[in-house]
Amino acid sequence: MRNITVLSGGIGGARFLQGLLHGLTTGALPGIDAGAEVTVVANTADDLWVHGLKVCPDLDTVMYTLGDGIDPERGWGRREETWSVRTELAEYGVEPTWFGLGDRDVATHLVRTQMLDAGFSLSQVTEALCRRWLAPTWGDRVRLLPMSDDRIETHVAIADAEAPSGRRVVHFQEYWVRLRAQVPAEALVFVGLDRSAPAAGVIDAITDADLVVLPPSNPVVSIGTILGVPRVREALAATTAPVVGLSPIVGGTHVRGMAEQVLTAIGVEVSAAGVGLHYGSRAEGGILDGWLIDERDADQVPRLTGAGIACEAVPLMMTDHDATAAMARAAVRLVEGGSGR
Ligand code: GDP
Ligand code: CA
Helix, strand or coil: CCEEEEEECCHHHHHHHHHHHHHHHCCCCCCCCCCCEEEEEECCCCCEEECCEEECHHHHHHHHHHCCCECCCCCCCECCCCCHHHHHHHHHCCCCCCCCCCHHHHHHHHHHHHHHHCCCCHHHHHHHHHHHHCHHHHCCCEEEEECECCCCEEEEEEECCCCCCCEEEEEHHHHHHHCCCCCCCCEEEEECCCCCCECCCHHHHHHCCCEEEECCCCCCCCHHHHHHCCCHHHHHHHCCCCEEEECCEECCEECCCCHHHHHHHCCCCCCHHHHHHHHCEHHHCCCECEEEEEHHHHHHHHHHHHCCCEEEEECCCCCCHHHHHHHHHHHHHHHCCCCCC
């Protein structure tokens, strides 16, 4: 296998990619060519405009993580960050105060916003930013593509007794960062998604892949949105590459984040099997050939295999690069020998 395409959110996707690339460079992935190329299609439905700047949290998490610029404890933003800009903005009383832009991070958003203002597409901007973050380490081997150049935003409906409708809709970032996903999500709205177009290279990356991987990213607000970009599902259905995913749900809940809340909002069972069955078997109109679940969910394997999805239970905690590379190895092994198509 030479061409690997990964559909990624932020932290979960980025950590998986770190392990996958570690496995590639240490020869720990039998079945994958040593010179294999990785294309990352990243979610952009978390993106927001804040203080006049275009911020793309998932693109930046992947870029900083693979470029060794990430803050390893937080898992997002720049390492050795300082927060003078945030403090100064707060002194002016400017909203939103809940979304803190780090001083180093601001430079990325300034470059991005200026380039967008000058007429470049988000894909072109991302490519330019990656010349700093990915090219020095990875050369042409790793490409990062936004799922779309169009503006797409996930919004969350929450209960609000004071609103006439009894509900209020907030941007996903406000739900996650300000409200910490502590209020129930009643519904999700993906503004702009159904009339978006895939960014240049996205459909080809799926169609021409030898392997497509769904890392343990959020199935609703990360991978779900990528799948919602017109033509992406069709490309997954048509590709000759096997499609394999790894469960972000372990032991009945997410490892971090808010997958439990957003799965509940769309009526999907919060379990490793629930997510796998939600994606569905490719043979029956879904997208998966294989689904890895954590060993503590091993009793759910028959539910997947019974639905026509190859399934194995293995350790799925991304504790370090070796453990994560072992997850990538298990994913390759599960679907080796083809997609069954
Ligand atoms: P986000 O955009 O930053 O929220 O990141 P992603 O969507 O890429 O990934 C979030 C998902 O990663 C969450 O649903 C977590 O449950 C999952 N996740 C984080 N760490 C781990 C891990 O070590 N193992 C597994 N299986 N899932 C994880
Ligand atoms: Ca995200």
